[in-house]
Amino acid sequence: MRLSGLVLRHFRNLGSQDLEFPPEGVALIGDNAQGKSNFLEAIYYLETFRSFRGARDEQLVGFGQEVFRVAGIASSSSPDHRRVAEVTAAFERKDGRKKVSVDGTEPERLGEALGRLAAVVFSPTDVDLVSGGPKERRRFLDMVLSLNEPGYLSALQEYKKILSRRNASLKEGYSGSVVMAWNQGLISSGSKVMWARKNWIEGGTQTFGDYYVRVSENARARMTYRPSVPSVGANSVDEIGEAIRGALADSSDRERRMGTTLVGPHRDEVRLHLERADDDLDLRDYGSGGQRRTAALALRLVEAWTIRKRRNETPLILLDDVFAELDQGRSERVLELMEEEEPGQVVLTAPKEADVKIKKDKLALWRISAGRITT
Amino acid sequence: MSVIKQLTDELSRLPGIGSKTALRLVHHLMKGSKEEAGQLSRAITKLIENIKICKECGNFSEDEFCEVCTNPARDRSVLCVVEEAYEVGAIERTGQYRGMFHVLGGRLSPLDGVGPEELNVAALLRRITESQGEIQEVIVATNASVEGEATAVFLEREIRSLGPCVTRLARGIPVGSDLEYVDGTTIAQALVGRREM
Ligand SMILES: [Zn+2]
Numbered sequence: 001m002r003l004s005g006l007v008l009r010h011f012r013n014l015g016s017q018d019l020e021f022p023p024e025g026v027a028l029i030g031d032n033a034q035g036k037s038n039f040l041e042a043i044y045y046l047e048t049f050r051s052f053r054g055a056r057d058e059q060l061v062g063f064g065q066e067v068f069r070v071a072g073i074a075s076s077s078s079p080d081h082r083r084v085a086e087v088t089a090a091f092e093r094k095d096g097r098k099k100v101s102v103d104g105t106e107p108e109r110l111g112e113a114l115g116r117l118a119a120v121v122f123s124p125t126d127v128d129l130v131s132g133g134p135k136e137r138r139r140f141l142d143m144v145l146s147l148n149e150p151g152y153l154s155a156l157q158e159y160k161k162i163l164s165r166r167n168a169s170l171k172e173g174y175s176g177s178v179v180m181a182w183n184q185g186l187i188s189s190g191s192k193v194m195w196a197r198k199n200w201i202e203g204g205t206q207t208f209g210d211y212y213v214r215v216s217e218n219a220r221a222r223m224t225y226r227p228s229v230p231s232v233g234a235n236s237v238d239e240i241g242e243a244i245r246g247a248l249a250d251s252s253d254r255e256r257r258m259g260t261t262l263v264g265p266h267r268d269e270v271r272l273h274l275e276r277a278d279d280d281l282d283l284r285d286y287g288s289g290g291q292r293r294t295a296a297l298a299l300r301l302v303e304a305w306t307i308r309k310r311r312n313e314t315p316l317i318l319l320d321d322v323f324a325e326l327d328q329g330r331s332e333r334v335l336e337l338m339e340e341e342e343p344g345q346v347v348l349t350a351p352k353e354a355d356v357k358i359k360k361d362k363l364a365l366w367r368i369s370a371g372r373i374t375t
Numbered sequence: 376m377s378v379i380k381q382l383t384d385e386l387s388r389l390p391g392i393g394s395k396t397a398l399r400l401v402h403h404l405m406k407g408s409k410e411e412a413g414q415l416s417r418a419i420t421k422l423i424e425n426i427k428i429c430k431e432c433g434n435f436s437e438d439e440f441c442e443v444c445t446n447p448a449r450d451r452s453v454l455c456v457v458e459e460a461y462e463v464g465a466i467e468r469t470g471q472y473r474g475m476f477h478v479l480g481g482r483l484s485p486l487d488g489v490g491p492e493e494l495n496v497a498a499l500l501r502r503i504t505e506s507q508g509e510i511q512e513v514i515v516a517t518n519a520s521v522e523g524e525a526t527a528v529f530l531e532r533e534i535r536s537l538g539p540c541v542t543r544l545a546r547g548i549p550v551g552s553d554l555e556y557v558d559g560t561t562i563a564q565a566l567v568g569r570r571e572m
Contacts, residue, residue: 161521168485178490181483181529185521 001084001118001313002077002345003043009069010062011045012038013371020375022364023081025317025346027356030368036349039368040121040318043347046072046087047117048143049100049110053125057091057098067092074116077314077344087116111154115147118311120304121318124325126296130283134269141270144303145196148310155192162186163261171259176252183248186264191241193265194227198240201225201270204302209275211298215333219274221283221295228267272299293326297334304341314344321349323357331357379405431502433478433495434463443467443476450474451506454539455514456499456530458482458523462554466516469563474514477502482517482526494526496533503537513539514569518554531572542569 006019013035030036037053041060044052051060061068071088075081090099100106100113107113128136146153166182205223212221231243247263248255255262272295274281281287283295307315317338323331335357346359356363367374379401386397404412428434429441436442443449443463453474457463460478479494491497503510513534517523531541545568554562 158521162525165483165485165522165525169483169490172485172488172490174485174490177529177532178483178485181525181532184528185524 001074001116001316002081003072003117003316003347004075004081004083005073006043007069007071007088008042009067010065011042011068011070012060012062014038014042014373015062015371017373019373021345021347023345024359024362025348025364026366027353027363028347028349028366028368028373029351029353029356030349031351034368035371036368037123037320038371039373040123040320040347040349042070043072043117043316044119044121044318045070045089046074047115047119048147049089049098049113052121052123058093058096061091061093066094072117077316085116087113111146111157114153115311117316118307118313119316119318120300120307121320122297122300122322123320124322126300127289127293127325128296129299130272130287130292130295132284134267137270137272138266138268140299141197141200141268144306145200148306149196149200151192152196155189155196159186159189159193159265162189163264163266167260170255170261173259176256179252179255183245186248186261187241187244190244190264191237194229194231194240194244194268195237197265197268197270198225198227198231198234200306204306207305208298208302211301211337212294214337215294215297215330216291217329217333219276219281221272221274221298223299224271224273226269226271227265228263228269289325290327290330294330297322297326301337301341314342317343317346317348319346319348319358321351321355323355324351428460432476433460433480433498434476435460448473451509452511453514454502454510454512455516457516457554458518458526459555462516465554465557465559466562466566469559469566471563471566474512475510479517479526482520482522483529484522491529496530499530500533500537503534503539508538510539512542514542514544514566515572516544516554527572541572543572544569 002023003021005021008014008017008019010016028036028039041051041053067090069088069090071086073086074084076084086103088101091097100110102113102116129140142156146156162182162185166179166186169179169182201223202225208223209220213219229243229247231240234240234243244264251262272283274283274291283292287295304315304317307313323334326334338358343359346363348356348358348363350356353365364375383394383397383401386392386400387394404415425437427436427439429436429444431440431444434441434443450473454477455466455472455474456477456479457466458479458481463476463478466472477495477499479496481489481494483489483491483494503513515527515530517526527543534541544565
């Protein structure tokens with residue numbers, strides 16, 4: 001997928017601008033704090049309708065403004081460049097209302113409008129995916145699978161709804177039969193979530209390792225699913241459901257004592273580790289800065305690979321000054337790898353023209369100063 | 376408080392009516408004849424003075440016991456459990472159901488502090504026990520929301536040990552929707568296709 005047009009209205013400091021994008025992409029050059037990341041944030045907002053930097057919608061409204069609006073035209077990345085969809089998103093600060101439309105129609109559920117750009121954003125803060133807590137990695141899994149696995153988002157939303165009610169039943173000390181009344185729904189939605197996570201991790205670990213070794217030129221990395229429910233050998237949604245059922249029964253006394261649900265996908269972990277001859281190195285706890293950054297990059301590359309594989313789309317690649325913190329050897333190898341994957345459209349930000357190293361001479365050079373973009 | 380504001384505030388508390396709609400209704404009443412507004416006012420008074428809750432099933436009623444509970448032609452071997460009293464009307468309008476009702480007055484909703492004690496559950500279990508086997512089937516017609524499903528699972532366990540078979544409406548009722556807003560044909564099909572839980 002590629003972006004052919006973008007309309008910005010008071011998103012952060014970007015003011016009011018209408019931009020046309022060339023098919024190969026854009027390199028946006030500017031000093032720090034001029035709005036480079038805001039620009040990528042605005043584009044990616046059209047993919048997920050939330051800030052990839054974790055900002056609340058209120059924080060995205062320009063200073064002194066009440067409403068922001070972003071609209072983009074997604075076009076096919078195949079040579080015909082045909083227009084695929086117009087996606088718009090607007091947010092009103094006063095009543096906290098978000099409005100999303102695809103081709104002028106508001107979807108009944110936000111989930112139906114997700115993923116229209118097929119974009120992946122690479123950012124220096126991605127290192128948190130590796131060095132942060134399990135929650136960061138669950139959020140990453142949930143995003144990738146919500147965008148690429150049909151039915152995942154609705155199962156996840158149902159799971160979260162049931163979980164909060166079951167936890168309230170435990171916390172308020174309702175009888176065991178009230179607590180157990182939520183089990184059936186918890187198991188049926190939770191097993192779908194876990195099954196999708198298991199398949200994605202097991203199907204992607206090889207690719208993750210391939211990317212990692214290409215960039216780091218030494219050890220091989222793996223990702224391993226560490227569910228809170230012992231489900232080794234579970235080979236279907238139903239078998240995972242049975243595993244959850246058993247784990248719920250085993251932990252019911254502890255659950256009562258602690259007043260919360262102790263097993264299920266909300267306690268899953270994805271372990272990222274290096275395979276070595278004699279032992280196994282956990283990247284979160286023992287990885288060096290360079291190893292963690294490389295693993296984070298590899299995760300994003302697997303995300304792009306998932307889009308190509310599952311949706312049969314060439315992803316739109318957004319790079320937020322991403323090579324600034326990698327050493328020269330690693331960044332050259334990442335660039336080589338990205339070029340090999342035949343990227344479609346690329347939108348990147350960099351402080352200087354000399355930092356633009358991917359798709360050299362093919363990207364249009366734009367500049368940004370105090371939120372104003374000159375093309 | 377002005378009389379206009381007072382009525383506007385009262386109306387905007389009704390479901391589905393925002394403050395703008397409430398104000399429009401007030402303006403409409405002010406423009407119309409006094410006779411018209413008086414009729415509305417009397418109808419509301421009559422409603423609150425006469426409507427009661429049936430002592431047997433929790434349905435709306437004008438007497439101590441409702442029209443369903445006092446009708447000798449109804450089938451007393453089947454009992455249909457609904458969340459709210461207005462849902463009895465939705466099932467009655469299908470014309471397909473001849474059994475009895477029981478209104479829970481809500482659904483399990485621990486986030487709002489609603490557990491079995493806050494619902495009409497004890498009365499339901501007593502009714503089943505006291506029927507001494509006459510009630511052979513209980514249809515759990517709680518909504519297809521996560522809370523309605525959990526309520527159904529909870530009731531099934533409680534009821535089955537007392538003897539009757541417990542059935543659930545067939546799928547086809549849109550998830551999360553109140554029976555009240557589902558069309559009669561869909562409800563009738565869900566009743567016919569009900570399955571043992
Ligand atoms: Zn009655």
